[in-house]
Amino acid sequence: MSATTATTVGDGTVTVVPTGAALGAEVRGVDLRRVTDAQFAAIHRAWLDHSVLLFRGQTLSDDELIAFSRRFGELDWAPVQENGRRFVEGKPEIYIVSNVLGPDGQPIGSLGAGEAVWHTDMSYLEQPPKASLLYALEIPPAGGDTHFSSxxxxxxxxxxxxxxxxxxxxxxxxxxxxxxxxxxxxxxxxxxxxxxxxxxxxxxxxxxxxxxxxxxxxxxxxxxxxxxxxxxxxxxxxxxxxxxTRPAHAWTNHWRVGDLVLWDNRCTMHRRDPFDPQARRIMHRTQIKGAAPPSA
Structure with missing residues (x-):
């Protein structure tokens, strides 16, 4: 990443580091468990400017992930999975993206270990979500990278x-x-x-x-x-x-544990690389409800 731009807010400094690609920036200096109103204003502005934001080194419980996500708007409930189940009892806002099997031999999450093709989240709905947040709990040693396109x-x-x-x-x-x-x-x-x-x-x-x-x-x-x-x-x-889907319009996140990525579902697409199905990958995702259907 290059071209550091520091945005000073009232109670500290939020540093926004553009990727140098067509979209994306890393936000530094923020603990997402303790975001002030001034910091959030800087984050929101950076999100609109760059479409995708990366926050590294976060330590979030599901409740803390939900609380930060809610600052962007009302949350969607996670979709029912291909096996007809939801995965987090008592926390319907959390969608688990994982290939891991539980003690009962059933998947603890969805989407497996294969490639996830270019898409916009839940755009088959009349009013799709406006944003998604994905938080890395476990990652494979190789593969599973996420690509975003402007x-x-x-x-x-x-x-x-x-x-x-x-x-x-x-x-x-x-x-x-x-x-x-x-x-x-x-x-x-x-x-x-x-x-x-x-x-x-x-x-x-x-x-x-x-x-x-x-x-x-x-x-x-x-x-x-x-x-x-x-x-x-x-x-x-x-x-x-x-x-x-031209590479010139894209940026890739090579995941680390503790990464949280926020993307604007209204102006991006994304996809995931496949990875070894024997390796573990566990991500928790939230979605922000759209305020209106997409319009010309």
Whole structure:
């Protein structure tokens, strides 16, 4: 990371260190168990400026993770997993991302050890979450890195003809499978994008807080642009996806225990590298409710 920018607040200094990539910054000098109002104002500003924030060396209980997350807004309950279960009794806000099996031989979390493809969290809902926070409790010795891509940068890099074509279009965000490729609980599978369950959202949205234009994409599988012949929809989405997932728009977090990463779900996508299924990975995630459906 480079280009340190120190933002001084009333009771100390919050240091924001941009990654040097199209998005992302590390925030230093903050214990997330004890965030003052002035520090939070600096964190919130940095989040809007950089879309993804990394806080290293944190020591958070689930209650402390929930408390910090709530400063950004009301929390969603964790989604029901592919096996129909929730995982944290008494704390429905906590979603466990893990490949570890419990004493009963059942997974303690979701998404396993495979690749998690490029996606926006729960964008198949009419009102998706506006933000997600992921906290590392155990990490594998290799693999499992998370990549983030700026949908601001992806939109701005589109050729003008493609920008004009994308304006006003709506894309179906598929609700059949999660980002690990697992079938969602209670869903009948289909691979026809025209009939797959999901929600239509504008292909290009205006961020409600920054006012910037961004692509809004969910998962490539079963995505469909409303009103177009299937072949035309597929070709257009392929072109847009190629731009949205270019390395030039991305930054990668190589996880350490104690990392907390906060991302803006309205202007980023992310994916995860696979890792050795015999290695342990345990992450706890919270989600901030969206204030409104994505809009153009």
């Amino acid at each position: 949908m601001y940068a992806a939109y701005e890099a589109l050729p003008e003809a493609l920008k004009r074509r994308a304006a006003g279009l709506r894309v179906k965000h598929d609700g059949t499978y999660n980002s690990g490729g697992f079938l969602r609980a209670g869903v009948t599978p289909t691979d026809d994008p025209r009939t797959a369950p999901g929600t239509l959202h504008p292909l290009v949205i205006r961020h409600p807080e920054t006012g910037r234009l961004a692509l809004y994409l969910g998962r490539r599988r079963n995505a469909y642009i409303a009103g177009l012949p299937l072949e035309e929809s597929e070709a257009l989405l392929d072109a847009i996806w190629a731009e949205a």
